[in-house]
Amino acid sequence: EARSELEKLGEREAAAAALHLLLDSEVYRSSLATPAGPPPEPPERHPPDVTTVRKKPAAIIEEPRKATMKLPEALRAPGERALAYLRAGLHVLFAGAPGTGKTTLAQFAGFAWNHELSVLPGELPRAAAPLTTVGNSAWSPFHTIGGLVPRPGGGFERHPGIFIDPESAASDPWRLRNGAIVLDEMNRADLDRCIGELYPLLSGSVECVSPAGLPGVTAIVTSPRFRVLATVNDATVDDIVFPISEGLARRFQRIELRGAARDDVLDYLDLDPESPEGERASAAVAAVRDFFDVVREK
Secondary structure (H helix, E strand, O other): OHHHHHHOOOHHHHHHHHHHHHHHHHHHHHHHOOOOOOOOOOOOOOOOOHHHOOOOOHHHHHOOHHHEEEOOHHHHHHHHHHHHHHHOOOEEEEEEOOOOOHHHHHHHHHHHHHOOOOOOOOEEEHHHOOEEEEOOOOOOHHHHOEEEEEOOOOOEEEEEOOOEOHHHOOOOOEEEOOOEEEEEOHHHOOHHHHOHHHHHHHHOOOOEEOOOOOOOOOOEEOOOOOEEEEEEEOOOOOOOOOOOOHHHHOOEEEEEOOOOOHHHHHHHOOOOOOOOOOHHHHHHHHHHHHHHHHHHHO
């Protein structure tokens, strides 16, 4: 599989991959010896600006800076790998310990997919993040696919679930959402029960399925843009967690996220390790360094 991927690289991509391997090797080699002075500055990286990609919604430019999320540079590589999986027609599952950036990365990748961007943006307006929901043990097919709700004047009407495009709710057939949905902490819901009827659509093996218990809806059809970006925690403090069945897991490409390195943390906090501005910034830099030193020793 790796050889097949490498053979697809053009000269420019191959050169970039070789350069990154050389840089990673040097960083690793340097970490084997205890440096006498402060650590060297990491190589300067320039993440693509959101204004340089193919499509740039006006909201990105007009949104105030305080209402935006910043993509930690360490998450760019797995995020763009996820975006490649989405382009290939697959769904993605981010796995890792709490705090490794799974939800943030799922929102960035979902945003890039929804707006047909070629790369992940460096910043994301919070208001423009894709639909995000959290798995819940109380979920049933009513919440994910849909069901009947009573009308004020009597009788019942159909109510679409979160996987269904609201614009199709008044018609027949229903269709899946025309874009990405972020399903946080997926294993907190019994998805085999909640979306089992949609499994053939998620795998792309059929174009439509016939739902049970939805009068007036003869079919639910697929959408070429529908994607699920899910997350699961490898560690949890709660027992209300459902196992992920093989039938569900095979419909997702799993991407493991590890914790950040020291320079990643400093960069995320926007701290200059060489010349921090002010007493609090200096204390924060020292605390981060001491923390990683202790971790390395232990």
